[in-house]
Amino acid sequence: QVQLVESGGGLVQAGGSLRLSCAASGRTFSSYAMAWFRQAPGKEREFVGAISQSAVNTHYADSVKGRFTISRDNAKNTVYLQINGLKPEDTALYYCAARYSDYNRVPAQYDYWGQGTQVTVSS
Numbered sequence: 001q002v003q004l005v006e007s008g009g010g011l012v013q014a015g016g017s018l019r020l021s022c023a024a025s026g027r028t029f030s031s032y033a034m035a036w037f038r039q040a041p042g043k044e045r046e047f048v049g050a051i052s053q054s055a056v057n058t059h060y061a062d063s064v065k066g067r068f069t070i071s072r073d074n075a076k077n078t079v080y081l082q083i084n085g086l087k088p089e090d091t092a093l094y095y096c097a098a099r100y101s102d103y104n105r106v107p108a109q110y111d112y113w114g115q116g117t118q119v120t121v122s123s
Contacts, residue, residue: 002026002098002112009094009117012086016121020081022096022114030054033103034072034079035110038092038119048094050103051079059103064090086121093118 008020022034035050049060051070058070064083072079079096094117097110 002029002032004096004098004112004114006094006096006114006117009119011120011122014086014088014121014123016086017082017084018086018119020083020094020096020117020119022079022081024077024079024098026077029077030074032098032100032112034070035097035099035103036068036070036079036081036094037097037107038090038094039116040092043092045095045107046092047105047107049081050105052103059105061105083119086119088121088123091119091121 003025005023030053033052036048037045038048039045047061049070051058051072055072067085069082096114098112099110
C-alpha cells in the first residue's frame, strides 16, 4: 500500500529546467519500481521514464532521452524527475506511479498513482 504525492511543476520557458518530486508513504518503498507518466489534454497517458527498486536500472521514452533523469532516494521515500531542455511539447500533467514488480511502459500495470503536477512550457 503506497500513497504518492507529486510536486515541483510550474510554468517555465522553453529550454528551462524543473525538478519534480514524488513523495511516497509506506515502509516498503524500496520494493516498488517507480515511473513517471504524463498526459496532455486530448491525448493518452504517455510513459516518460522508470527506475528499478534498487535504482540500478532506468528506462526512458525516446522523446525525453538525454533531457530527463529519474532518481530515487529510498531513505526519503522519494523519487525525482529532473527535466532539462524543456520543449513546448513537454507540456502535460505529470504523474508518478508505483509498481510492486519490475517496471514497464504500460499505465494499467501500475498499482498506485499520484494526483499529478502540471508542467507548462512556453515558447
